[in-house]
Amino acid sequence: MGRKIILTGSTGKLGSVVLKHLLKTLPPTDLIVSVYNPNGHQELKSKGVDVRAGNFDHPESLVSTYKGGDALFLVSLPSRDDKYRIKSQSQAIDAAKKAGVKHIYYTSLAFPDGSEANVMKAHFATEDYIKQSGLNYTIIREGSYMESYPVYLGLYDTSSDKVVVPGDGKVAFADRAELGEATAKIIASGEYVDETVTLTGDKAYSLKETTEILSSILQKKIEFHKVSTEEFLEHNADKYEVAEWWATSYPTLESGGLGVVDPALERLLGRKPRDFTEMLRETLSNRTAGDQELSEWSSH
């Protein structure tokens, strides 16, 4: 019998891909899937996967959920509420420790150390909490999802002819499915102990370049405007709160912090990561996909 790995976030878009790939490489009986609602999931159960109830908001039940596991794959919560995110994730780490788990894998985000972006507050706090827990860890700084391009383009609505951003810089976007595949390889390998691994695409594009690519795919002129933060917030008055929160990411972008290309994703996949332009072309043939990502993201 190998290590027993507890997986969170398996009902989500990243975690479901991680689970799919782990099922290709590890015996299903080595996996414990912790989900909000354990009813159903018949296909997984029939394969021998242990499906258990696990909600970060109910810490008292998490210790028994994580019992028998050697490693915990902790998918960061989808929330802009830093306090809630830090508290819930810390509770999950405490419960894992109490349950005898020895190793935490955490999905952080590929922003550089020292970034003042709000999106990194809970990630940095959780990374530190894990490191101080005394458990072994692997921090996986997942690249900016290609699917999130409307968010980076200043909460851009694909029906609009104008991209308005309070800063520009390159972003090494990565495909979420490939990030999931590589993350599964990291977990299955049992290596990368007490390491931080950064996964990014193999090419970085500025927001201006991304706008030009969009223009050419959609065959319409899309204006690119780099404006002040005040003008950006004015432009997004209808979603002021999320815009104000997200605006703190642009100084990191301007300083080139998101344009750094790390070879780890390509090495783990054993092939070139998916091309951003090709992915955009595919996504835009289904115009609603980007808008859906944006509205999901704004609602958390």
Ligand SMILES: NC(=O)c1ccc[n+]([C@@H]2O[C@H](COP(=O)([O-])OP(=O)(O)OC[C@H]3O[C@@H](n4cnc5c(N)ncnc54)[C@H](OP(=O)(O)O)[C@@H]3O)[C@@H](O)[C@H]2O)c1
């Ligand atoms: N790298 C990037 O560019 C980027 C972009 C956006 C988000 N993210 C981060 O990456 C994470 C994974 O992305 P994704 O696209 O897979 O997100 P997603 O599809 O929204 O999945 C989030 C997962 O978290 C689970 N979850 C939510 N609340 C929970 C709770 N209280 N207790 C236990 N589990 C809970 C959800 O379970 P249920 O289905 O049961 O609710 C779901 O499985 C996100 O949560 C977010 O932190 C990264």
